[in-house]
Amino acid sequence: MSNNTKDTIFIGKKPLMTYVTSVIIQLATLPLITIKARGLSIAHAVDVAQIVLHRTNPAFMIGDVKIDSELLESQDGRTRNVSTIEISIKKKIV
Structure with a gap:
């Protein structure tokens, strides 16, 4: 399945339960589906995955987890590395 906007959730600054x-x-x-986050939002992404798995429905499981870093240009013009994470959540096969 390709990672398009329908099967990808980008984690930002909204409340966790959103x-x-x-x-x-x-x-x-x-x-x-894939949960994606970078920088300080990585902790939120992990929290979202854990809440979905443990508190809402045991029919889901973690698929692949990918960690990486991206080169981004900061506001002052310098290039810096920013960590990223992609967490796949899928339905368990029963």
């Missing part, structure tokens, strides 16, 4: 709700809604119709 992302949890989005993940659950997407998993109702799709077999696999």
Whole structure:
């Protein structure tokens, strides 16, 4: 499955449960979704995945977890590395 906007949730500054709700809604119709975050939002992405797995529905499981870094240009013009994470959540096969 390709990573388009329908099967990818980008984590930002919204409340945590907003992302949890989005993940659950997407998993109702799709077999696999990807949670993506970078920088300080990585902790939120991990929290979202854990809440979906442990508190809402045991029918889901973690797929692949990819960590990486990207080169970004900061506001002062310098280039710096920013960490990224991609967490795949999929339905368990019963």
